[in-house]
Amino acid sequence: MSYPDVDPRPSFPRLEEAILARWADNETFQASIDQHEAGEHGSNEFVFYDGPPFANGLPHYGHLLTGYVKDAIPRYQTMRGRRVERRFGWDCHGLPAEVKAEQELGIAGHPAIIEFGIDKFNDACRTSVLQFTDDWRSYVTRQARWVDFDNDYKTLDLTYMESVMWAFKTLWDKGLIYEGFRVIAYCWRCETPLSNTETRMDDVYRDRQDPALTVGFELDTGEQILAWTTTPWTLPSNLALAVGPDIDYVVVELDGTRYVIAEALLANYAAELGQAITVATMKGSDLVGRHYAPLFDYFADTENAFQVLAADFVSIEDGTGIVHLAPGFGEDDQVVANAAGIPTICPMDEHGRYTTEVADFAGTHVFDANPMIIKVLKERGVVVRHATYDHPYPHCWRCSQPLVYRAISSWFVKVTEFRDRMVELNQQITWQPAHIKDGSFGKWLENARDWSISRNRFWGSPIPVWQSDDPTYPRIDVYGSIAELEADFGVTVTDLHRPDVDHLVRPNPDDPTGESMMRRVPEVLDCWFESGSMPFAQVHYPFENQDWFEHHYPGDFIVEYIGQTRGWFYTLHVLATALFDRPAFTNCVSHGNVLGDDGRKMSKSLNNYPDPREMFDTHGADAMRWHLLSSPILRGGDGMVTEEGIRDTVRHVLLPLWNSWYFLTLYANAADYQGVVRTDSTNVLDRYVLAKTRALVADMTETLDEYDLFGACQVVREHLDVLTNWYVRRSRGRFWAGDHDAIDTMHTVLSVLARVAAPLLPLLSEEIYGGLHGTGGGSGATSVHLTDWPALDELPADDDLVDTMDLVRDVCSATLSVRKAHQRRVRLPLNSVTVAAVDADRLADFVDVIADEVNVRRVVLTTDVASVATERLQLVPAKLGPRLGKDVQQVIKAHKAGDWTVEVDGVTVGGVTLEPGEYTLDLVASGDQASAGLGAHAGVIALDIEVNDELEVEGRARDLVRLVQQARREADLVVSDRIELAVRASEPWIVAIEAHRELIAGETLATSLLTEQIASDDDAVPVITLTVAG
Secondary structure, X not given: OOOOOOOOOOOHHHHHHHHHHHXXXXXXXXXXXXXXXXXXXXXXEOOEOOOOOEOOOOOOHHHHHHHHHHHHHHHHHHHOOOEOOOEEEEEOOOHHHHHHHHXXXXXXXXXXHHHHOHHHHHHHHHHHHOOOHHHHHHHHHHOOXXXXXXXXXXXXXXXXXXXXXHHHXXXXXOOOEEEEEEEEEEEOOOOEEXXXXXXXXXXXXXEEEEEEEEEEEEEOOOOEEEEEEOOHHHHHHOOEEEEOOOOEEEEEEEOOEEEEEEHHHHHHHHHHHOOOEEEEEEEHHHHOOOEEOOOOOOOOOOOOOOEEEEOOOOOOOOOOOEEEEOOOOOXXXXXXXXXXXXXXXXXXXXXXXXXXXXXXXXXXXXXXXXXXXXXXXXXXXXXXXXXXXXXXXXXXXXXXXXXXXXXXXXXXXXXXXXHHHHHHHHOOOEEXXXXXXXXXXXXXXXXXXXXXXXEOOOOOOEOOEEEEOOOXXXXXXXXXXXXXXXXXXXXXXXXXXXXXXXHOOEEOOOOOOOOOEEEEOOOEEOHHHHHHOHHHHOOOOOOOOHHHHHOOOOEOEEEEEHHHHHOHHHHHHHHHHHHHXXXXXXXXXXXXXXXXXXXXXXXXXXXXXXXXXXXXXXXXXXXXXXXXXXXXXXXXXXXXXXXXXXHHHHHHHHHHHHHHHHHHHHHHHHOOOOOOOOOOOOOHHHHHHHHHHHHHHHHHHHHHHOXXXXXXXXXXHHHHHHHHHHHHHHOHHHHHOOOHHHHHHHHHHHXXXXXXXXXXXXXXXXXXXXXXXXXXXXXXXXXXXXXOOOOHHHOOOOHHHHHHHHHHHHHHHHHHHHHHHOOOOOOOOEEEEEEEEOOHHHHHHHHHHHHHHHOEEEEEEEOOHHHOEEEEEEEOHHXXXXXXXXXXXXXXXXXXXXXXXXXOOEEEEOOEEOOOOOEEEEEEEOOOOEEEEOOOOOEEEEEOOOOOHHHHHHHHHHHHHHHHHHHHHHOOOOOOOOEEEEEEEOHHHHHHHHHOHHHHHHHHOEXXXXXXXXOOOOOXXXXXXEEEOO
């Protein structure tokens, strides 16, 4: 029996398509689930939550990256013996769907939607949001992600929405829901409030230039108290001024007018007040309680207004140290003003336009009113400075219009009530990267505010609150199930969407007149509330699957990009804490942002990223998977997607693995032998690679148990280097001879490697494993994804040999790097290399290996490192500076003077002990020797790079061997074919051939070697002719 014939130049995309078809035919995904029992109460299940995307657009690389993580971890857990269901989900409600529907229908705004018909608009949303489901399925399948589309869930499903209703009612019963009139972010284009979560998402803050106005308010004592604002449109509703009670203020006089400003900021107004004379100083507390004349008289009769208040948020970082307060348009403004008995007044309609209360500007959009207001104030002579201010400003995350902050009635979850508990429960979650726990996510929790969950929109889960339409007979009913609705309203409820749910009206039971009616409040829920309900709503809890949910919550694993620390991760955590007093998930991967090939956000208009479909067809899904999973994005940083990077993955990862497989089949089939799994070879290279493979299994198990896919890719990459650049190259002669130990060892190593790489390279691993153990990857082949994860005891341990051989490889790598640095090609033999290391003696049995690998005549070993090299200390000022400050110069001078010592516990320079990362310490050979340090080992190599005629001739002979080998490949010769060789070349080449005829013939399998000297440049490439020997 033999291995299948393997194409040395495969088309990975075509190979992948065949595997995907085989998986579909064999239902391999379902088989991977069915092979493991769930266990009692699901004790053997690994619970994975699939963060639902919107299907009103095609997937991009961010979705694909997240999808690869969603696939890799479940594949690993399946191989570890767990049962892993993967159910796809769809986000269907909210602004993304509504904005898209408006664009498709050619309408915009509440009046237009109502005129069009809420029922027809919501039907359009329903159609639009599922427009690309088939495309999503195609993309996800092509990327080799296993997930159940047929048993998916949608947030628009009646069962899902009922569970969301239950969550709202449960929070209400716990006293964690309230309606409030608060200043929050508001989108005037979408005509709805937004939560602080939505104002912290990607690309929400964009650079914007606003007017910066410094205006004088006349105190009742005659001074002009100066306030600075970048929102002049809020000045008509100014009701108070705020100062810092402990800030120092001055009164300065210029041309008979007195101005009040923070002392620390006076110099910033040199152009306007540089000639002014200071006539008084005071604390902010001395200004508190003073009254002033309003700039505009629209709200002049407001009770308790137009006074100076104390506020801790006032600073002297910019402006004047005096803040103008418009309680209807500032969150802090509202808090401070309300505390002083000043009411919240918000003269803005739902479209962002002034109401008739601001008569002069009524109907004008507030942003458009800025220049009008400035003009009026300048005419009154109260503008001290008019400038511009460039700053990041929040925009709507869906329509991209700049937001306003305004007071509006909204429904809130009282997050501040259980905020501390959220912080505590976060400690039960394992984050990857680990710093997210107490970093961005932990800090977001510590500063969490009450969550605005109502949206003045149409397409979403309804807020299940019914109120009396007559305040004379107040009543509020909150519903938590369809059954409760049907009992009270006496109708069958089949749809909870507007307008159907709005038609549920009944008489107010508390109204003896029978005239008032119970009507639902018009708002719908924030779609993030629905996303946060996913763990229980997807299974219709608590109406069904109660026992299942209780034993499968929290989930074992979720993944999304880092922006979801303030989005989905956060809303999951809020609802889990409030409803169940537990975290929603126990392990979370939070990756960075995927950027275009120019380092900017991916954009179709910028054309700055390769088309995913084209990459699948050109390089394959495994190449894309590895490129994304091995990038710093998986460590929380941002990273670019480039075709070059995907191509490099093919060259540096896929091809080396494939070439190892091809190498095994080539020589094993030539020997008419198929390898078996065996680990008892006594050959030192076999023992080494088997022990390294054992370490591979240990390292991969550790990294994947920690959800560290980036680290797992590094582990596989390092093992590929051991396999291809060491074991295979050092063992060619044994494979050529058909050595069964070598073939069995290679078979065993590839079998294990295919299994541990399966989550990272599922398609290529499938093909190789099938070829090793099946019928050439055909339909009868065993799927690697149905096998168990390798156990350590499958492979022998040999720590001493591994340490020694790793040192050998380190020596060879360092020596080859010195060769390259000094332009000494590898085929050119050199006289000697000296290895100086504290444990150099352990290399004694491997000097021949080192000599052969680096092509030197002699290897000298010494443990006397000091006789060959000296230590070199280099400082890292960028690390030293932040810790030492000005003392860093003292350390630099001491270093230059040689005043430093190496201690057991570190390095001391000029009496200052350095910390790790603040310096590097390496060894350099004494004198002018070509040298390099030994990386992970304490030592150095010194290479004799002098070249004489004898060495040059041998090097030329070895160059000829390479040229003949290349000619063999181009002629498609079988590896065992013997040849008749003829060479026509210049004199130096002929001299080299004659001096090393036996070497050349042996390396190239030449039975005869004819030469002809021709007149040409010494460096001209020889003309090689070869034929298969008869």
